[in-house]
Amino acid sequence: MKRLLILLTIFALSLNLGFAIQKEHVKNDSLSHKSLTEVVHETNIASDNKSQEEVTEGSHEGHGLNLAPFLFIILSLFIGTATRHLLSKGLLPYTIMLLIIGLVLGLLTRFDVLQSVGLGIIGQAVHWAGNIDPHLILYLFLPTLIFEAAYALHIHTFKKSLVNAVILAVPGIMVAIVITAFALLLIKSMGIGLNEWTILLAFLFGAIISATDPVAVVAILKEVGASKRLSTITESESMLNDGTAIVLFMTIFGLITGEAGGNAFVEFLKVSLGGVLVGAVIGWGILSWLKKVFNDALIEITVVIGAAYLSFYIAESVLHVSGVIAVVTLGISMAGPGKTKVSPEVTHFLHEFWELAAFIANTLIFIIVGVVIAQQVNYTLSDLKVLLLVYITIHIARLGTIYVFYPLMRRIGYGIAFKDSIVLWWGGLRGAVALALALIVAIDSRIPFEPRNQLLSLTAGIVILTSLINATTVRWLIDKLGLSKIGDIKAGLMMQSLQQIRLSGEKEIEKLKENRYMSGADWDKVSSFLIDANAVEEKPQHFNLEEAIAETRKRLLQKEKESYWRQFSMGMLSSEGVNLLSDQIDALLDFGGKIPLSERQDIENIWTTPKTIAKLQNLPLVGRIWKRKFLNRLALSYDCARAFVVAQEENQKSLSSLIIGFSLGIAESSKETELLSALEDELNENRITGQTFLRNLREKYPDVCQSIETLLASRSLLNQQEEMLERLKKQGRLEPDEVERIQAYIHASMKQLIDTSLKENTELKVAAALRNTPGLNNLTRDAQQFLISKGQLKIYPEGSVIAKQDSEPDGIFIIINGTVNYYKSDTLTGVKEISDVFGAYEWLLSLKLRFSYVAETPVTLIKINTSTIKLLTSKFPEANRLLKLCASADIAMELLKQSEKYSELSTRKLRTLIRNAQLFELNEGEKHRFSGTACILVKGQAITEEQDTLFTAPAILEECNLRSKGDALALILP
Incomplete structure (x- = not known):
C-alpha cells in the first residue's frame, strides 16, 4: 500500500507539472538535430484541439489547482484493479479490456452523457485525459515501461537474441516503412483516399506505425508457457524499434517542417549512438554508487528510479539524442552487471516495485489511449475503407520484413523457428507510442489539417484493430501452432510432483485426525480438497530415456544456478563469481540438456589464473596494479570453485527427487536406476574436479586461501548471528528498536567484510613474516607498517625465476610464503623458506646478486627496494642498524647451513640463534x-x-x- 501511495503521488505531481508546463510552451530556436521535446514544443497546440484551460475552468475555478488529473488517476487505478479482479478469466487480455473501457469513457464524455447524469466532475477528469499533451505521455510513461521491460530481461537470452532484434528494429523497420509508404501512395493513386498526402507524409506515417507495443502478447506468451526465446525477442524488438521509430520520426518530421539540417543518416547515427552513450554513462555512475550502498532499500530503489528518468531527460532535453535508447541501455546495464550491485535483500523488492510501477503505467496509459481515440478521432466511410487497407498493409509490410531477413535470422544466435516467426508477425501490436507520435503531428498547424487528421485517425484505428483482432487471437494462434504444448517428460514431471503433493496431503490428514481441536471434522469434505494427481492437461504418452536425461539435466542446471544465487545472497559468493557461474549455466542450458553435466570447458577458464597476469604483477611501476588483479583473480578462482563444489553436493542430495521413474507407471525401475546412475556419475565427476582444484590451490597459495577462508568464515558467522537475531525477535525477547540497533551493527560488519580487500588480509601475513625476520623483528610498529605499505608484494608461480645471478638486487626480498631454491651457475646451492631474506647482503655491500633465485613452489614475497630503504632510514633512524642486522642474518644463515658444526640444526633453531x-x-x-x-x-x-x-x-x-x-x-x- 505504501508503494502504491508513493507511485500515485509521483504520477499525480508529474501530471500536474506537465499540465503547467504545457500552458507555458515557448517556441525554441531551430536546431539541425531536433529532439523529441523540441518537436513537441514547437507545435501549435491551440490550432485544432480544445484548450486544456477549458478543463481548468468549470467547477474548480478559483482554486488555482486543477484536480482533474488527480481524479483521473484515482478512477483509472480503481478501474484497472477492478478489471483485473473481476475479469481475470476473461477472453480478452487485461490491457485490451482497459483500452475498451477507455473508449467507452471517452465516448460518454464526448457526447456529454456523464454531464447529463450528474457526473460532470468525472467528465472533466476524462476530458483532461482526452486532451493530454502527447509529450507528457512519452516523458511520464515511457521511462517506466521501457526500463521495467529492459530490467526484466534475461540477459543471456537477450544477448543471443540481440542481433536478430536489431535486424528487425533497424533495417527491418526501414523495410516496413518503405513498404507502408508506397502502399499508401498506391491507395492515393487509386483514388480511394489520402488525396493530400505527400511522399514524406507517407514515410512519416510508416515511421509512426512501426512502433510496436506487444505488452499483451508478451503477457500471453508467459502465461501459456511459450519459449523464453520468443518472448525475449518480441520484447527486445519492441524496445529497440520504439527508439528507432522515434528517431526516424524526428528526422522525417524535420524534413516535412523544413527544420532538418545536415545529413539524415549521420543524424540518425548520432541520435542513436548518443542515446547508448548517455545510458551507459549514467548506468556506470549508478552502479558505482550502488556498489557503495549496503542493504538500504530506500536509497537503492530511489537511485534507480531517478536514473531511469534522468537518462531519458538528459538524452532528450539536454543532448537531443534518443531517450528511449538511453533508458534501454540503462535497463540492460542494471539487468546485467547491475543485478549484483543491488543488495541481495533489496533485489526482490526492487523487481516488485518496477512490476507495480509498470502495472500502474500500463493501466493509466491504455485507458488514456482509449479516451484520446474516442474524443479526438473522427471517421468517415472513406476513412474506414482506407483504414482496412492500411491494416492489411502493415501486416504485409511486417510479413515482408520477416520474409526478407528470415534466412539470415535463422542462422544467428538462437535462430528463429518458422512457427515463432508467425507469432512475431501477428503479434506486432501498436499502442501508446504510435498514438503519441500521431498526436504530435495532429497538433502541428504547419501540416495541412486534412492529412494530419487522417494520420491521427489511421493510427488510432490501427491501435484499436491490432488490439481487438491480433491481441485477442494470438493465444488461439499459439495453441494451433503447438507452441504452448509441453513434452511427455515435462508432463511426467508435473504428474510426479502432483502425486508427491497428494501423498504429502494424505499424511497431513492423518496427523490432523489426531489433533483434539480438529478430530470431529468431516474428513470426506476435507479430503475433497486434496489435489488431483491427474490434473495435468497433457498426459505423458511414452518414456524416452534420452529425453528424460536431458530434461533432468536441465532441472539440475537450474537448481545449480539457484544455488549460486543463494550463496551470493548469503554473502558466500562474490558478485563477479555468481555472474560467471550463472553465465556458464545459461550457456549449458542452450544445449537443452543434450551434453553431460561434466563437460564444462568454460569452467577451467573461470578457475585458471592467466600466466600473463602473474608475470605482469612483477613489473616496475605498473606491477602494483597487476598484483591487485592477480590476487583478485586468485580469490575469484577459489570463490567459483568452492561454490561449484557446494552446488554439486546439493544436486547430488536432491537428484533422486528429480528422476521420472517407476512411480509414474511409464518406465521400468531399471531405466530409472540407469538414469540415476548416469547423472550421479556426472555430478560426482564435477565434485571431484572442483575439490582437486581447491586442494591444489591451497597447496600453491596457502596464504591467499587462508585470507579468503577467513572472510568466508566471518560472513558465515555474521549470517548465523542475524538468523539468531531473527529467532529472538519472533520469540518476543527483543523490542523492534533493539532489533534494528543490533541488525545495524551486524550489517555494518557485513559491509566492512565486503569492503575488505585481499591485500589487507595478506598484510597480516607480511606482518607475521617480519616478526620472524632477524633484525626487522625489532622495528617499531610504525616502521613495520611503513614497510608493509611501501613494500612491493609479489607472487611467483612455481618455477618462476625471481632474480638472476649477477643482476642488481635493488633492495631486499623477504619470503612470506613458499620455498625458493638458489643456484650458483645452474648448480643448486640451497633453499630459502618463509621469513628468510635474500638480496640483503648484496645490498649492504653494493654487490651484484651472487645466486639465481627460482620459486620451488608458488612464492609470495615482499620486496623492499633501495628507494624505500632510504625513506625508511630517514624517517626511522634506528632502522639503519636493524637493516644491517637483517643483511648480516642473510649471510649468516647461508654460512651456518654450510658449516659442519651447525648444518645439523633445523632452520628454526638457526633462526633463533641468529635472532639472539x-x-x-x-x-x-x-x-x-x-x-x-x-x-x-x-x-x-x-x-x-x-x-x-x-x-x-x-x-x-x-x-x-x-x-x-x-x-x-x-x-x-x-
Missing part, C-alpha cells in the same frame, strides 16, 4: 674477544691474533681474539 646474535661495527685496528661461540665476519677484513690469519668477509670464525683491518662488521653468535 649481537652485531658489532669495528673500526680500523679495533680488537674484540669472543669465547665459547662463533663469529660471522659480515663485512671487511679481520686478523685472528692466535694464528695471525687474515679473514675476508663473508667468513665464520671460531673462538679467538679478533682485530679489524679497516672498517668491519661482525655478528657474534650467543
